[in-house]
Each structure stands twice: as C-alpha cells, then as structure tokens.
Amino acid sequence: LAARLPWRGGEPPLTGFPDGFFTRSSPEVARGLLGARIVSTIGGQRTAGVIVETEAYLGPDDPASHAATKDGPTERNRAMFGPPRRAYVYRSYGMHWCMNVVTGAEGVAQAVLLRGVDPVEGERLMSVRRRGRTPLAGGPGRLCEALGITGDLYGHDLAVSPLELHPGWHVPDELVEITGRIGVSVAADWPLRFFVQGNPGVSRHNGSARPR
DNA sequence: GGTCGGATCATCT
DNA sequence: GATGATCCGACCG
Numbered sequence: 001l002a003a004r005l006p007w008r009g010g011e012p013p014l015t016g017f018p019d020g021f022f023t024r025s026s027p028e029v030a031r032g033l034l035g036a037r038i039v040s041t042i043g044g045q046r047t048a049g050v051i052v053e054t055e056a057y058l059g060p061d062d063p064a065s066h067a068a069t070k071d072g073p074t075e076r077n078r079a080m081f082g083p084p085r086r087a088y089v090y091r092s093y094g095m096h097w098c099m100n101v102v103t104g105a106e107g108v109a110q111a112v113l114l115r116g117v118d119p120v121e122g123e124r125l126m127s128v129r130r131r132g133r134t135p136l137a138g139g140p141g142r143l144c145e146a147l148g149i150t151g152d153l154y155g156h157d158l159a160v161s162p163l164e165l166h167p168g169w170h171v172p173d174e175l176v177e178i179t180g181r182i183g184v185s186v187a188a189d190w191p192l193r194f195f196v197q198g199n200p201g202v203s204r205h206n207g208s209a210r211p212r
Numbered sequence: 213g214g215t216c217g218g219a220t221c222a223t224c225t
Numbered sequence: 226g227a228t229g230a231t232c233c234g235a236c237c238g
Contacts, residue, residue, distance in 0.1 A: 055230070057230075064230070065230085066230075092230065092231055092232095093228095093229060093231050094229090095232080096231050096232070098230065100230085113230055115230085133232090133233080140230070140231075141231050141232060142231090181230075182230075183230055183231070184229090203231095205231085
C-alpha cells in the first residue's frame with residue numbers, strides 16, 4: 001500500500017517544477033503531473049490533494065478536444081490557446097465544473113484534464129463541499145467540487161493563490177497505467193489517460209451512463 | 213458486484 | 226436543436 005501511496009510515507013517533495021515544465025506537450029505534462037500537489041485556498045481555507053489521474057487533449061487536431069471547433073478559438077476554449085500553466089475550467093453537462101491545465105507554448109491549444117486527486121489536506125472541508133458524498137475527489141467533477149474550483153478560476157495562473165500547483169512526489173513508471181480516454185465519443189482509444197495504479201483517488205466511471 | 217435513467221444548460225452547429 | 230472531457234441514486238442479481 002505504501003508503494004501505491006508514496007506521499008503518505010513522509011518522503012520529501014521535489015524542490016520545484018523544472019523550467020519549461022508546462023510548455024511541453026500535453027501527454028508529457030499529463031504524465032509529469034502525477035504525484036504533484038494541487039493546493040486550494042479558495043474561500044480562505046486550505047484543501048489539497050495529490051494528482052493521481054490525468055488526461056491529455058492534443059488541440060485542434062484532436063477530435064475529442066474542446067479546441068477542435070470549426071472556426072478556432074471561441075469564448076469557451078480561448079484559455080487553451082493562451083499561455084501554459086493557466087486553468088481552463090468549463091462546465092460539464094450543465095452542472096459540474098471540470099478543470100484543465102493548459103500546456104504547450106502560447107498559441108498551442110493543448111491541455112491536461114485533472115481527473116482524480118488523493119486528498120491530503122482539509123479533508124473535512126472537502127467532505128462538507130461534497131455534502132458527505134464519496135469518493136471525495138476521484139473524478140473530474142468531484143475534485144473541482146472538493147477543492148472549491150468554479151468558473152471564477154477560468155484562466156487563473158496556477159503558480160499563485162488561491163489555486164496552486166506544487167511539485168510533489170515522483171511516481172515510478174511501474175505504478176503508472178496508460179489507457180484510452182473516458183467519456184469521449186471520438187478518439188476514445190487514444191492512449192492519453194494516465195493514472196496511478198490502485199490509488200483510491202482514481203475516478204470511478206461507468207461506460208453505460210448514456211448511449212454513445 | 214453490475215447497469216441504467218435523469219438532472220440541467222452552455223456551447224456549438 | 227442536439228450534444229456532452231459527469232454524477233448520483235435506483236434497481237437488479
């Protein structure tokens with residue numbers, strides 16, 4: 001179990017994201033963000049989790065990406081065309097918030113969807129925000145609710161308060177599983193979903209929620 | 213354990 | 226006008 005939850009062992013975190021960390025391609029960043037921490041002080045109280053599941057979206061040529069629109073940037077997706085390390089937040093199914101980390105150089109509309117975190121700080125508040133429901137933060141909508149992330153953070157630079165990404169723990173390749181993407185109706189088999197094997201923060205999902 | 217319908221609305225066609 | 230980068234509670238076995 002300790003191997004599945006290396007951050008529970010008290011090992012010291014890495015010192016910083018290397019220069020250009022977020023300027024790389026979205027699959028590289030998606031892999032690199034496993035083990036990183038996301039720290040929220042939204043609403044004045046601290047909640048945090050370790051990222052254990054991500055999904056990469058490749059931009060206009062990726063039919064599953066919100067950047068794949070007929071006429072390029074739109075009001076919704078424009079954050080993805082901007083500089084890296086910003087948040088692209090959107091509303092899903094009219095009721096959930098989902099959050100991406102923008103990657104690639106400015107003008108490159110790539111992003112990494114955060115799909116699951118393992119709560120490590122402020123679990124009490126996370127549970128209140130989630131109204132006692134479980135899992136606390138496994139799933140893209142759930143993690144936004146648990147951390148208090150809403151559309152107010154659209155375009156927010158994730159280097160500063162109230163929502164910050166911090167380097168965390170290195171997750172070895174042996175613990176990383178790569179599969180197709182969840183919940184998309186096209187290009188679902190592209191191997192762009194990354195998660196930490198066996199971690200409880202990995203999203204639950206059923207494939208039959210809606211005919212596709 | 214699993215499968216399924218419904219909520220609910222911004223966005224795109 | 227149709228469709229979701231989802232979640233939840235109900236139902237079945």
